[in-house]
Amino acid sequence: MNGSELDGLDRKILAQLQADGRATNVELAGRVHLSAPQCFRRVRALEERGVIQGYAARVRPESLGFGVMAYVGLTIAGEQFGRVREIEASIRAFPQILECHTVSGDHDYLLKVVTRDLKSLSQFLTDRLMQVRGVDDVRSMICLEEIKPAAPLPVDL
């Protein structure tokens, strides 16, 4: 679903829409020096090709009561490797888990987790995550300070 390459204008559009996903088509067209219908066609093409996967409001976690963010490394017990797909389904089902990848290195999975406070994090880890059959080790890295918040993907690297 990614036939041709992206040219400079597509990249400009992507940069703009990452920075301001609600820009109107005419604003966008002006910023990338394109006529409105041209711009519109390109945006739609990018959406249809799946280059643009969607649009989302960025919400401050604290506003929703999430005072704690953490990355959590998960290890699966060797004798439970047959159950990985079930374990992954469990992971996906927890709303506190915002992201999850399998990774190289010391852990099998790396999760991004939000909770109300440290107590809730502790409860989530011990009462929820560690109760998933097959989870062997849980190691959390609590986020202390945000040094660089959610930067857009570079369009010109």
Added chain:
Amino acid sequence: MNGSELDGLDRKILAQLQADGRATNVELAGRVHLSAPQCFRRVRALEERGVIQGYAARVRPESLGFGVMAYVGLTIAGEQFGRVREIEASIRAFPQILECHTVSGDHDYLLKVVTRDLKSLSQFLTDRLMQVRGVDDVRSMICLEEIKPAAPLPVDL
């Protein structure tokens, strides 16, 4: 900048706008069972209070040529603690680094990085990151499989 609490309608709105950041006001109003002006006023209030920090298009990294994503744990040499703010500025300046937090645990910083391929990652780590004065240890966790991609913040926890 977060005076009052969020009620159920605000939370519905946030859920909707996280799922579809480009929904028109009337669509949104319909989905949360509100009149258009009401809905509009609430959205604007959420924006002004900083609850909604912005809107962004979600772009597939592969479309921009980023085939590799990794989390990187950074450690700062003890004798360089006086330079942390400079080091952080360096980190922010790398466009390949999408996110960075200071964290508890084995590392001082945890970064999220994208590169074209493994070779570029290796080059970035050795020629760029490790060249930053004060960086002592660099440990990468390469993302293999995406188990749960960028879920919205839960609005009802």
Added chain:
DNA sequence: ACTGAAATCGCGTCAAC
């Protein structure tokens, strides 16, 4: 004071050139 109805204005969107 807060809600919803209405009215205006500008944008999204398509078609024709």
Added chain:
DNA sequence: GTTGACGCGATTTCAGT
């Protein structure tokens, strides 16, 4: 690739509760 036209949505104002 551009211009123009049409219809719909965004946004404000105002009147009613």
